[in-house]
Amino acid sequence: MIFSALFERRFWCRYLCPIGGMNGLFAKLSMTELRAQQGICSAECTTYQCYKGGPAKGEGQDTLGCPLYSHPAQLEDNRDCVLCMTCLKACPHRSVEFNLRPPGIELWTTHQPRAYEVALMFLLLGAVYLHRLPEIQAQWGLSLPVDTLAGHSLVSLILLILPAGLPLALEALYRLLRWRYPTLAARSFVKLAYGYLPLVWAANLAHYLRLGLLEGGRVLPVLGKTLGFTEVPWPFWMADPAVVAFLQGVTLLLGVLLSLGLTGKLHRQAGLSRWGQQGCTLIYGASLWGLIVGL
Ligand code: SF4
């Protein structure tokens, strides 16, 4: 509320909100995009109603303009577009198009890699491991000091940071090798790390599938009982746990396969660094399978 009072156009969602950051990250993998044709925008337009807003003009409708203040002809990726279609309604020149595309195509074409996005991505992966702390303790026979605030904070911090550790260690190893063998190709870790994005998306989706399909359908009875309507036969719906496990497994498999493919695409050529990061993807995929699907 404070940021909305001080700044216009979703300042909080765009720059500060971690959930907005997560949505923006995962939107890069989308099969759809909304873009305007730069030729029409620069040759025919003088009003820029798509992002500024304004009264109805030609075929364009009266709108307040893009809620994120994004120009649809200058979007490099889906991060700053919430597909609200305001620009499509506002444009008087039919320049804006809603397109189907290969999922995540911008990641190997127009994309600008950002270190803070990569940090958030690994943090989101760490959050899945953190949610699965009881399973980690049970499977590995650990008894972590999580009963005190300090102990729990320390364990949480380690789990949140840990998923970035292996890819970074591989990168450090590769740089050492490059120092020793200068003929090895130089790589930008920040750019290549986006190869993990499908895996992180799938891990989060697989984790929350259980909540959505087992607990989500009980919202009405729980709400009714909380409000004191205990006698009402509230409808509820729950998926069979086997169905949930199956969907979680399929989601994780899809995430691993897409990550392997995307990492290959970003690295372009086969080599030590690509195989290292793909091996790391397989290790994370297997560990997440054990923690989430549990078969
Ligand atoms: S999208 Fe439409 S309104 Fe926006 S700059 Fe292009 S032609 Fe103008």
Ligand code: SF4
């Ligand atoms: S669809 Fe909405 S958020 Fe995306 S560029 Fe158009 S107006 Fe902005």
